[in-house]
Structure formats: C-alpha cells, structure tokens
Amino acid sequence: MNFAEENKYNSEAQILSNYLVGTQVDKKSLELYSGISKTTNHSMNESDLKIWNFLMKHPGFISSIDGALAFTNPKSSVRKKIFFMFAILECRPELSAKFMSSNFTGFYWVKFIWYGVHAVFTTIFGLFLLQWIKRF
Amino acid sequence: MDQTILDTLHDVIVVGSGCTGAMAAQTLLESGMKVLMLDGGMMDSKYKSLIPDTSYTDFRQKADDQYKILIGENLEGLNWGEVSTGAQLTPPRKFITDQVEIFLPLESNNFHPMESLALGGLGGAWGLGSCIYSPPELEKAGLNANKMHEAYRVVSDRIGISASNDDASPYTSGGFNYFLPELEIDSNAKSLYDKYKKKRNDLNRDGFFMGKPALALLTEDKGERKKCSYNDMDFYSDKDKSAYRPWITIEEMKTKYKNSFIYLGEKLVKEFSEENNFTTVTCIDMMDNSVKTYSCIKLVLASGVLGTARIVMRSVKSENVKFPILTNPYCYIPCIQPGMLGKSADQRRSDFAQLSLFHDPDKTNADVAMASIYSYHSLMLFRIIREAPLNFKDGRKMMRWLLPAMTIMGIHLPQQASEGKYLKMMKDENSPTGDKLFAEYSLNEEEKLSRKIREKKFLHAMRKLNCFAIKKIDPGFGSSIHYAGTLPFNDNEAEFTLNPSGRLNKFKNIFVADGSGFKYLPAKGLTFSLMANAHNVAKTVIEDARK
Structure with a gap:
C-alpha cells in the first residue's frame, strides 16, 4: 500500500470513528480498517462515490446521509464502509461500554426518546441532502 | 500404517463423524466390532487457543x-x-x-443448505x-x-x-x-x-x-x-x-478403543461398490486429490443427507435420477x-x-x-x-x-415431500469429483x-x-440446517429407498445412518432423533454381521 492510500484510509477511519463513538481512533482500529479496505472490494458506483467524497469533506453530515441511506438504499457501499468501522470499533475493549447494554438511570426514557427524535430528524434532513448531492 | 489400513478388510466403515456417525460408531465399537471412520476432518487450528476461560462481559x-x-x-x-x-x-x-465450496459444490436458486467436512460435522454448530x-x-x-x-x-x-x-x-x-x-x-x-x-x-x-x-x-x-x-x-x-459436540465422542473413542477404532481425516468418500462379501469405498484424499480405496464388510453412510445422496447417486450411476429432499x-x-x-x-x-x-x-x-x-x-x-x-x-x-x-x-x-423439492447430480469439470448437486426447493x-x-x-x-x-x-x-427424506423408508426393495432398518434397498451391506430415510420432517429439531436412529441402524448392522 502506498503512502497516499495509507493516509486516505487513516483519514477515513478517523472520520468514521469520530462519527460513531466520538473518539480518536486507536492504532489497532486504523490497522484493521486499512486491512479490510485493502482486501474487500469497496468499488463504488458513481452515485455512492459522490456521496462518499462529500461526507469525507463534510463529516458533520454523515449521520443525516447514513440515516437517509438506511431508508433508501440500506445496502449502499457508503453504509458498508461505516458498518465495517462500526464492527471494528465494537471489538475495542476500551469502547465496550459504548456498545454493551448497561445499568440504566431514571432518565433513560428521556435519552431514548431524544435519540429516536434525533434519528428521525437527521434522516429527513438527509433525504433532502441526498437529493442535492446527487444533483451536483 | 496407511498401507495396512488400505489392505485391511474392515468390519465396518463409517462415513462421516457428525452426530449420526459418532453415535453409530460408538454402538458398533461397544459391541466389539472394528471400525474405520472416513471423514473430511476439518478442524479449527486458529482460534481454539485464543479463547480465554472467562465470561463474555469480562472478555x-x-x-x-x-x-x-x-x-x-x-x-x-x-x-x-x-x-x-x-x-x-x-x-x-x-x-x-471449510472446503465445502470446493469439495461439495451445489447449485440452486432457492435452496441454500449448510454442509460440513469438519470433524464432528454440522454438530459443531448444533x-x-x-x-x-x-x-x-x-x-x-x-x-x-x-x-x-x-x-x-x-x-x-x-x-x-x-x-x-x-x-x-x-x-x-x-x-x-x-x-x-x-x-x-x-x-x-x-x-x-x-x-x-x-x-x-x-x-x-x-x-x-x-x-x-x-x-x-x-x-x-x-x-x-x-x-x-x-x-x-x-x-x-x-x-x-x-x-455436546460429536467430536467429543470421536476423541473419547480414539482413546477408549485404540485397537478397534481408526479415524482417517481429509478423506472425501466418492462412491462405493458392493461385491458379494465385501464393499469397496473410493475416496479422494483432500490433501492431494489422489484416489484411495478401502474395503469393508459393512458400510455405514452417515455423511449427512446431502453427502449421502451424492455418494449413492455416484455409486448407482443412474442418469438423471432425482431424489426428494425435505427441509424445515x-x-x-x-x-x-x-x-x-x-x-x-x-x-x-x-x-x-x-x-x-x-x-x-x-x-x-x-x-x-x-x-x-x-x-x-x-x-x-x-x-x-x-x-x-x-x-x-x-x-x-x-x-x-x-x-x-x-x-x-x-x-x-414441519415439512413433507412434494414435487417441487428434489436433488439431482450434474457434471462439473471444475469439481474434484467431476460433479455437483443441483437442488430445487419450492412449496x-x-x-x-x-x-x-x-x-x-x-x-x-x-x-x-x-x-x-x-x-x-x-x-x-x-x-434451518435440518435435511431429510432423500432415500425414504420403504418396506419393499424399491430402488433409492431405505429398508426401515436403515439398509439401502437393493444392497446387502450398505446402511444409511443419517436422516435420508425420514419421510416426514417434524418441526422439532431432528438431531436427537437422528442420533437415536443411527444407534438403531448400528444395532441392525451388528445383528446382520452376527448372522
């Protein structure tokens, strides 16, 4: 793998880690993400590539686009890349608390409803955004 | 050692080490018979040692x-x-x-079974x-x-x-x-x-x-x-x-019956041929694709319903024969x-x-x-x-x-046989056996x-x-990973059926110990019944051998 490719995967892993768990990506996860990116066929069609490039430039919109794709094209290559990073991060012991069920506080319902409402609104916004990206 | 095994006329050859092969072999060995088991024998060499003795949460x-x-x-x-x-x-x-796609190719648009060449067969994921x-x-x-x-x-x-x-x-x-x-x-x-x-x-x-x-x-x-x-x-x-995993039984038998039990892995049984007093079993050595033959008095097929169907179809050499198949x-x-x-x-x-x-x-x-x-x-x-x-x-x-x-x-x-559910064999030059199974399954x-x-x-x-x-x-x-019914039980000596005791009709010394004979597949998991039936088939083999 050449230097530019390595840098590209590192940057993708960093962005996805920030999106999924809000933390800096560790060395092992970087290594695994690079490994699977090299060996798996991530060939994207033109439309997915356009979306992916947009997200790498504007990571703040990942949750909207991810949510929109979950509705419109759940098997998209963009979701596939996020899925691989999700699985890699889930296997990091220091992040296990972010993936495993835990004891609940009295406010869990409030949080749960907030996540639900957030997911719905970001998805609706993402549906419009997706149309816009595809147009340009 | 290998040459001795090849030259010996074995009492019984059991094909497959899954739940049915393990049970049949145990019954045969307990009765004093000498058993050669031929098996794919795939094992996990990668992960076993990495798994800690701890709880999932700790892990x-x-x-x-x-x-x-x-x-x-x-x-x-x-x-x-x-x-x-x-x-x-x-x-x-x-x-x-492991290796299933290579050695057990199957083509179908609507039937996607799981097969195994592992030590313990599908019992490893039961x-x-x-x-x-x-x-x-x-x-x-x-x-x-x-x-x-x-x-x-x-x-x-x-x-x-x-x-x-x-x-x-x-x-x-x-x-x-x-x-x-x-x-x-x-x-x-x-x-x-x-x-x-x-x-x-x-x-x-x-x-x-x-x-x-x-x-x-x-x-x-x-x-x-x-x-x-x-x-x-x-x-x-x-x-x-x-x-319970069938490999546990196989490992125990290797120790307990050192003189009467031989286990050979990396062997894909291709076909059999029955003479008057003995049966020849032809195998492909999965390491180098070479052909080896073993002889026995009685043959017990326990290689899973699809595996047994392949062996029987090849051995009988009937063109275009269709076997029924059941899955839940x-x-x-x-x-x-x-x-x-x-x-x-x-x-x-x-x-x-x-x-x-x-x-x-x-x-x-x-x-x-x-x-x-x-x-x-x-x-x-x-x-x-x-x-x-x-x-x-x-x-x-x-x-x-x-x-x-x-x-x-x-x-x-539950499931019973009907017209749209069948298997047949097709030629495939890329397969080590020169063929592949075709399956159709529609309700x-x-x-x-x-x-x-x-x-x-x-x-x-x-x-x-x-x-x-x-x-x-x-x-x-x-x-569902439950398969049955390819050689349905039949009291008459009809071709491609089993006698209720598990003997392959039209043959004297070929027995089937897996679920090939079940004419109906209840919804309850079949493995316990498969093992019980395998024990009964082995008992028939023993009685037959003593006649």
Missing part, C-alpha cells in the same frame, strides 16, 4: 485482541451480504464449512435442541416408535440432555425421566415465561404451549465434561464441553418486550434457546410447529444493527437500551398458505405475551 471489557474471535483475524466474520444460512456462525466456528418425536410424528417419518424410545434413552445417557417438567414436556422430553435437571433461563426469557403462565389457559386453547427447551447441555458434570457455567461464550467456545421452512423474527426496557441484561446466561413455544392446533402432537426463543446478547451489535432503519450512530445508542428487551423467535415448520400453493397462516399465529401468540415483532427475516430454504 469484551478486557481482551485487547478480541477482534480475532469476534470478527476474525482476517475479518472474515464481517458479512455485508444478505442474511443467509449460517449467518450465526462466529469466526471460531467457521471451520465447520443449537443442541433435543426434542423427542411423538409417536404420530415417528410413524409419519417411517420410524418404529418402540425402538426409537429405547434409543432416545441410550443417546440421552451418552450425551446428557437437560429438560424440564412443564407445559412443553409432551413436545420436548415426552415426559420421560432420563433427562438431567433443567437449565436456568435469563431475565428476558423469565419475563416472557411469567407472562405465559398468566395467560396459559388462553394460549393453550389456541394450541400454544411454552416451556424450557430440552438441550444437550449439561446441568451436572459428566466425566471430563463440566456442567454449564453460564458464561455467555457458547457462540465462540466449547471449552468446558458442557455442550424457517424464519426468525426479532421482537421487543416493552416490559424489559430499561432493565439491564443478565451477565450469567447461556447462548442457547431459552424457551420453546409449540403450536399444536389439534393437540394430538401430530402436526406441531415450533419456535425457539433466544435472547440477543453475545452475538454483537454489528450483526443486528444493519437491519435497523437507522443511522449507525443513533442506532448504536438506541440498540444498547433495546437489547435487554429483545427476543429472537426462530420458527420451524406448492397449499404449503405456502399454510406457512403464512402458521407464522401469523405465532406472531399473534407473542402479541398476547406483550412481545411485539419488529421484522421477519427469511434466510431461505435450507437455513
């Missing part, structure tokens, strides 16, 4: 290289494709299907369900009820089955008393079961009966095997041997129990089915459908989250709260309707238990 919180076991050293456990047969196999269990078949089910399958009940006892003594005494007993243990004490269930299942007890009369009226499953999982120590430790690692490890239609449905939201998940649990729900509309135990009920815990969030219509970030946060309330219901339906309109109605009834029953379906996932035909 997740502490093990730095857990990714190797959870998603695989080469990330082979990550599947982004459609949910299909074997989706639940974790990297340490993937060896079960869910351990050990229901006995009722007398009407045995009769429909073509099995002798008296003989089977005696064999169930023998197999239960050998492998250790835990069962409880509850509403499901007529369908699980049949009310017999040779089982081990019942297993503990987790809080998710307990909540569901408590609701069932409150609504029992209503559900029983509709033909639904719930109870704890009969499982080949120890609740008491048995020799070197330890009782279940509830460490939630069952999808990854068989370290304490509490779960299967789907699984993630459900939510709102009453469990906000409660933390049990750390002390086993990964196997927690409850069984049976649907017996006319209460005769003749046409029973079965749902196995699981809690979702140690299979990781990534396997299930991609099914949710949510972005991964919010999905992760929400699923963490939902998991303790999530119940997975796997519905198995007729009546079967489709019946399936739809029954699945709806299960959903209705779950709603009565305040457990609500999120989505139905249908991995397709073959995903």
